[in-house]
Amino acid sequence: MNIQxxxxxIADEKTKIGEGELFSSPSYRxxxxxxxxxxxxxxxxxxxxxxxxAPDIDDTASTDNFTIKINTANILAxxxxxxxxxxxxxxxxxxxxxxxxxxxxxxxAKRFQQAVLNGKFYPKKPAAKDFRSKTYKNNLAEILKVFxxxxxxxxxxxxxxxxxLSNVVEDxxxxxxxxxxxxxSISIGIQLNNIRQTEIMPSLKDMIDHGxxxxxxxxxxxxxxxxxxxIENQDDIKxxxxxxLYDCIQTLDxxxxxxxxxERISAVNHLLVYCWQFISSIFDEIxxxxxxxxxxxxxxxxxxxxxxxxxxxxxxxxxxxxxxLDSELCESSEMAENxxxxxxxxxxxxxxxxxxxxxxxxxxxxxxxISEDDGLTTFNNDYISKVTDNELENIVNSFAEWxxxxxxxxxxxxxxxxxVKQIDFGNIHRNVHIIINxxxxxxxxxxxxxxxxxxxxxxxxxxxxxxVLNVIKQRQRGFTERGLYMGSRIDHTAFYxxxxxxxTKRNRPNxxxxxxxxxxxxxxxxxxxxxxxxxxxxxxxxxxxxxxxNIPVTxxxxxxxxxxxxxxxxxEFDSIDGNDKYRLMNIYAGSSNxxxxxxxxVAEKLVKRNEETKLxxxxxxxxxxxxxxxxxxxxxxxxxxRKEYVAKGITFIAAAIGSDKEAIKRCYGEQCFLDITxxxxxxxxxxxxxxxxxxx
Numbered sequence: 293m294n295i296q297x298x299x300x301x302i303a304d305e306k307t308k309i310g311e312g313e314l315f316s317s318p319s320y321r322x323x324x325x326x327x328x329x330x331x332x333x334x335x336x337x338x339x340x341x342x343x344x345x346a347p348d349i350d351d352t353a354s355t356d357n358f359t360i361k362i363n364t365a366n367i368l369a370x371x372x373x374x375x376x377x378x379x380x381x382x383x384x385x386x387x388x389x390x391x392x393x394x395x396x397x398x399x400x401a402k403r404f405q406q407a408v409l410n411g412k413f414y415p416k417k418p419a420a421k422d423f424r425s426k427t428y429k430n431n432l433a434e435i436l437k438v439f440x441x442x443x444x445x446x447x448x449x450x451x452x453x454x455x456x457l458s459n460v461v462e463d464x465x466x467x468x469x470x471x472x473x474x475x476x477s478i479s480i481g482i483q484l485n486n487i488r489q490t491e492i493m494p495s496l497k498d499m500i501d502h503g504x505x506x507x508x509x510x511x512x513x514x515x516x517x518x519x520x521x522x523i524e525n526q527d528d529i530k531x532x533x534x535x536x537l538y539d540c541i542q543t544l545d546x547x548x549x550x551x552x553x554x555e556r557i558s559a560v561n562h563l564l565v566y567c568w569q570f571i572s573s574i575f576d577e578i579x580x581x582x583x584x585x586x587x588x589x590x591x592x593x594x595x596x597x598x599x600x601x602x603x604x605x606x607x608x609x610x611x612x613x614x615x616x617l618d619s620e621l622c623e624s625s626e627m628a629e630n631x632x633x634x635x636x637x638x639x640x641x642x643x644x645x646x647x648x649x650x651x652x653x654x655x656x657x658x659x660x661x662i663s664e665d666d667g668l669t670t671f672n673n674d675y676i677s678k679v680t681d682n683e684l685e686n687i688v689n690s691f692a693e694w695x696x697x698x699x700x701x702x703x704x705x706x707x708x709x710x711x712v713k714q715i716d717f718g719n720i721h722r723n724v725h726i727i728i729n730x731x732x733x734x735x736x737x738x739x740x741x742x743x744x745x746x747x748x749x750x751x752x753x754x755x756x757x758x759x760v761l762n763v764i765k766q767r768q769r770g771f772t773e774r775g776l777y778m779g780s781r782i783d784h785t786a787f788y789x790x791x792x793x794x795x796t797k798r799n800r801p802n803x804x805x806x807x808x809x810x811x812x813x814x815x816x817x818x819x820x821x822x823x824x825x826x827x828x829x830x831x832x833x834x835x836x837x838x839x840x841x842n843i844p845v846t847x848x849x850x851x852x853x854x855x856x857x858x859x860x861x862x863x864e865f866d867s868i869d870g871n872d873k874y875r876l877m878n879i880y881a882g883s884s885n886x887x888x889x890x891x892x893x894v895a896e897k898l899v900k901r902n903e904e905t906k907l908x909x910x911x912x913x914x915x916x917x918x919x920x921x922x923x924x925x926x927x928x929x930x931x932x933x934r935k936e937y938v939a940k941g942i943t944f945i946a947a948a949i950g951s952d953k954e955a956i957k958r959c960y961g962e963q964c965f966l967d968i969t970x971x972x973x974x975x976x977x978x979x980x981x982x983x984x985x986x987x988x
Contacts, residue, residue, distance in 0.1 A: 298696060298868060305692040311375060315364040315382075316345035319691035323683070324386050328360060331390040331474060339393050341386065352623060353385040357398060360389040368485050371492065376681050377484070384481025387474060391466030397553040401458055404557045408451040411439035415554045418561050425539075431568035438575070445610040449574055450564070452614060456511055457567075458560045459624040464518035464548030465556060486519035493622045495524040496533060505613075506533075506570035508620035513537050514563070515622055518544060532569070540566050578609055697869035698732065705730045708861060715896055717889050720921065720929050723855060726889055730861040731875050738874035745877070746836070749829055752976055753836040756983045760841060763987040764805070805986045808844040808865070808903040809834065812894045813879060814912040815849040815860065820881035822971055823949055827911050828879040830975040834909075835863055835873055837979055843986060846897055847872075850890035851882030852918045857889045858882070865897070886918035887959075888929040895937040906942045907985050909978060913950025915959060930959040945981065949974060 314320055321343040328339040340359045344351075347365040354361050362385055369378040392398075400415075407414030417436075420429045438446055467486070471479040493516055494502065499509045510533055516523045517537065525534070540563055547559035564571070708728040717724070775793040782794055811834055813819075813827045831847050838845035847863035862879065863872035891910065898906045916926035934944050946960035949968045957965040966981075968974045 301696045302692045305695050317691045319687050323687050327386050355389040380481045383477050384485040387470050387478035387482050391470040395466045400553040405455050408454045411442050413561050431565045457563050460515045461547045463624050490516050490520045496529050497527045504620050506573050510567050510570045512622045701732050725856045727858050738877040741877045742874050749833050753833050756979050757840050760983050760986050806904040807986050808901040808906050810894050810898045810908045811847045812910045813849040814885050815851045815882045816885035824881045826971045826974045830978050831876050833975045833979045848894050852884045852886040854919050857886045884918040886921050887916045891933050899940050908942050909945045911947045914952030915955035927959050
């Protein structure tokens with residue numbers, strides 16, 4: 293399959309990719325991973341992104357301080373019609389979760405939650421003098437009284453509400469920093485989600501009409517204010533909720549601008565005091581359940597801990613309340629229990645006036661983007677719109693390529709298996725199963741390992757490439773060979789010579805390297821340690837050298853177990869996905885070696901090549917050693933194979949890197965034997981050998 297055919301397949305595949313397939317694709321995950329890397333990398337932190345496309349579940353996004361999980365079909369993304377806006381929404385979620393990883397001190401939040409469960413304030417108890425209103429002073433006294441009672445059910449309810457308020461404040465804090473420090477798609481994505489989330493939230497009137505618990509109404513209003521600076525109150529209702537909200541605003545504004553996490557938690561303690569009248573109404577229900585659970589003697593569950601029935605009633609009521617709160621409280625970030633990392637030190641704590649003005653302008657632009665009739669219009673910010681559209685187009689291209697390459701790899705793998713059926717491996721290998729192993733997808737760390745390894749190895753390849761290219765340039769110009777015994781012309785300037793070398797020959801311009809290379813690496817157990825490491829280094833250099841000079845190259849490894857021969861296809865002549873160099877990182881030492889099958893299989897691949905010179909490099913540390921395949925019989929099998937394929941035009945090089953070199957010499961013959969004494973020079977020795985054949 294040629295390049296033009298591949299391009300046609302990719303173009304056709306692009307037209308078939310739908311939203312669900314795109315947002316669940318590896319290409320889209322990699323795209324979001326790159327965003328997370330760029331964000332967290334600025335502060336030397338890492339974040340691994342996991343994606344799923346699950347429109348039927350409520351999950352949006354979360355982090356455990358190391359992994360970010362995002363449902364790319366979450367309710368916010370689904371609310372938009374244009375794919376670029378869905379994409380921006382997901383970018384905003386990635387930015388939000390990265391904000392927690394970078395700037396949230398999760399250990400403080402955990403201590404705060406535990407302190408409330410124990411009936412204590414953390415990091416310090418609010419003082420009555422902090423509140424001007426007598427109502428709030430009384431609220432503080434009531435909270436302390438409940439804390440002293442140590443009723444675990446009530447403390448559990450308070451802890452849940454306190455943690456929710458803490459999450460609201462933390463969301464405001466980290467989003468303020470992310471919008472300031474990462475302008476563009478991350479900032480706009482965060483604000484886009486906030487506006488849409490606020491629109492999705494029920495209004496104050498709706499919450500009252502639907503019988504929401506008072507604390508749910510109050511907490512949702514606080515979240516709306518933190519997200520957009522206002523609340524959904526189109527009916528301009530003024531009641532106890534709006535009165536408390538206005539009292540909370542100054543505390544909220546302070547908290548989301550406060551760098552010290554303990555001070556932010558202290559602000560949450562103040563919010564608990566402000567909202568206490570709505571929290572305490574829940575306890576009326578719990579007290580009613582206590583009365584219902586009163587025993588025949590008049591003891592209540594609160595006064596008689598041994599009354600299991602009363603305790604059960606109280607707990608059941610609390611569970612019902614908690615479940616209702618879960619359904620009524622609008623989504624804010626949840627702090628995972630196992631988070632303990634401290635937040636990043638931030639150099640700049642103040643947001644400049646220019647940054648504040650820019651964020652206000654962005655919010656206005658996004659509000660104008662969202663219309664009442666169809667859910668969205670186009671961005672006022674043309675630059676951001678074009679960037680996100682272009683990025684999506686690149687993702688679609690990448691995913692289409694990935695799908696085509698995957699299909700081609702499937703076809704290639706099928707072809708490799710079919711090739712096995714066409715080869716007669718001889719009687720000595722009868723009833724032996726040949727298994728072709730071709731890694732379809734990368735495991736995830738091969739690219740990193742390859743880049744690290746090539747820091748040292750690439751200069752070796754580049755040096756040899758330069759030498760070969762210099763010869764090729766000379767060939768392109770054409771050149772005259774002098775001092776020959778026979779030639780097309782007599783060199784009159786050489787008559788003084790007495791050795792008869794007085795002829796010259798003009799070589800025509802030629803820039804082609806007429807060479808193909810096959811490499812077969814013994815991956816048996818005895819190759820472990822330094823041997824397999826150097827064999828892999830050799831394969832990396834050879835592959836880089838050949839691909840850079842457009843020399844066709846294939847690299848295989850082999851081992852065996854009982855009557856199975858495992859052939860590992862690391863690099864193929866006709867591979868197109870560009871990942872073969874990374875597949876080479878999976879060369880390892882396995883079990884036994886049944887060399888004859890592997891040598892014949894790779895030799896057959898070379899025979900089919902059209903290049904004049906076909907170089908077959910076999911790397912081994914000893915004679916074959918497998919079930920019913922060893923000793924003189926195995927050696928004779930290899931000698932016969934070498935003789936057969938030498939007659940078909942293949943040049944063998946058997947590189948012996950172990951202690952059993954004499955056996956390798958017997959198998960492949962003196963003329964094919966290459967004794968590698970120093971393993972450290974082995975990769976360079978083989979690369980130089982290929983360079984020599986490339987220019988001959």
